[in-house]
Amino acid sequence: MKQTTSFGFFALLMALALLITMKIQNKHLEMDLTRNPSLPTEREWRGELQGLPRGIIEPTTDMELKSMLKNSRLKGASDKSNSLLAMAVGISQKKNVDNIVRKFLIEDFSIMLFHYDGSVDGWHDLNWSNKAVHILAYNQTKWWFAKRFLHPDVVSIYDYIFLWDEDLGVENFHPRRYLKIMFSEGLEISQPALDPDQSSDIHHRITIRNKMMKVHRRIYDFRGSLNCSDESKGPPCTGWVEGMAPVFSRAAWRCVWHLIQNDLIHGWGLDMKLGYCAQGDQTKKVGVIDSEFIVHQGIPSLGGPSVTKALHRSVDLRSQIRRQSTAELEKFKERWNKAVKEDKEWTDRFVKLARKKNVT
Numbered sequence: 001m002k003q004t005t006s007f008g009f010f011a012l013l014m015a016l017a018l019l020i021t022m023k024i025q026n027k028h029l030e031m032d033l034t035r036n037p038s039l040p041t042e043r044e045w046r047g048e049l050q051g052l053p054r055g056i057i058e059p060t061t062d063m064e065l066k067s068m069l070k071n072s073r074l075k076g077a078s079d080k081s082n083s084l085l086a087m088a089v090g091i092s093q094k095k096n097v098d099n100i101v102r103k104f105l106i107e108d109f110s111i112m113l114f115h116y117d118g119s120v121d122g123w124h125d126l127n128w129s130n131k132a133v134h135i136l137a138y139n140q141t142k143w144w145f146a147k148r149f150l151h152p153d154v155v156s157i158y159d160y161i162f163l164w165d166e167d168l169g170v171e172n173f174h175p176r177r178y179l180k181i182m183f184s185e186g187l188e189i190s191q192p193a194l195d196p197d198q199s200s201d202i203h204h205r206i207t208i209r210n211k212m213m214k215v216h217r218r219i220y221d222f223r224g225s226l227n228c229s230d231e232s233k234g235p236p237c238t239g240w241v242e243g244m245a246p247v248f249s250r251a252a253w254r255c256v257w258h259l260i261q262n263d264l265i266h267g268w269g270l271d272m273k274l275g276y277c278a279q280g281d282q283t284k285k286v287g288v289i290d291s292e293f294i295v296h297q298g299i300p301s302l303g304g305p306s307v308t309k310a311l312h313r314s315v316d317l318r319s320q321i322r323r324q325s326t327a328e329l330e331k332f333k334e335r336w337n338k339a340v341k342e343d344k345e346w347t348d349r350f351v352k353l354a355r356k357k358n359v360t
Helices: 002-035 042-046 091-106 142-149 175-184 250-259 271-277 311-342 349-359
Strands: 083-089 110-115 133-136 160-164 189-194 247-249 286-296
Touching: 083 091, 083 142, 083 175, 091 110, 110 142, 142 160, 160 175, 160 250, 175 286, 189 271, 247 250, 250 271
Parallel strands: 083 110, 083 160, 110 133, 189 286
Antiparallel strands: 160 247, 189 247
């Protein structure tokens, strides 16, 4: 009898030890996935990746350039960069892009330049050019480039993605300080505020810098058709940023990348839906950072004049681009409305939240 009891007690201990071990392993897996969401899941491991031993799998990549020489690395390359600056650029904005990139390189950012005008050699005289990744495709927008070259799995190593236009002034902007504010405020999607005194192209009031605040998430406006108050739950009052200088967390970018339509390359309409990718309440997770601000110069670039083109040709191109952008906006709206109607399991949590608050 004693022997049977001892055996039962021993079996119980072994079961408890096994249970504790499984919990520890599961906890470690959760921690690994938190640090690196691209690690293969058990389902993937038993599926597409089962032909490989787990230890050989390299689930992430980055934009850091590597030397072809053995045991060598590019001069000036950083040991680690956890943020990426990606811009669509043309040679006519070379001086301004140079100013932007220098600020980000000081903070060890990875740099990716999308060349839409075919000119890459013209950048080689800049001392940082060989530290950047250069991609060329004629007359394409940053959203076209982003959809094709910034897949979430490719850029998953980066905590933050800056997807900026080229005509931004950064004299009063500090990337690392900006990210500290974004992190401390719990923002998943943000943009630096625009200086109203120097910016020549401001389309939406929510982007204007408030000198009295560090961050703002909403505006209050009752002019015309606007009715922006504390009750507002979405654009143009709260929960969105404009498309010229957005900054995304890793999780937000994974969602935004899937929102970008493959054929609608101008991106019109995206900004109004970015809040759905904010990983929570868009009135809290999306914001404009006032203490780190920029200048929007509003310089036409894609489709704009070159030194060999007449001005009237440039104006005609810009008009065509605007017409195409407007047409794409209508297509995007149609697709969104169609998707909402057809997905019976999807619930607009922001509309639901607004209704719930009105009832209470």
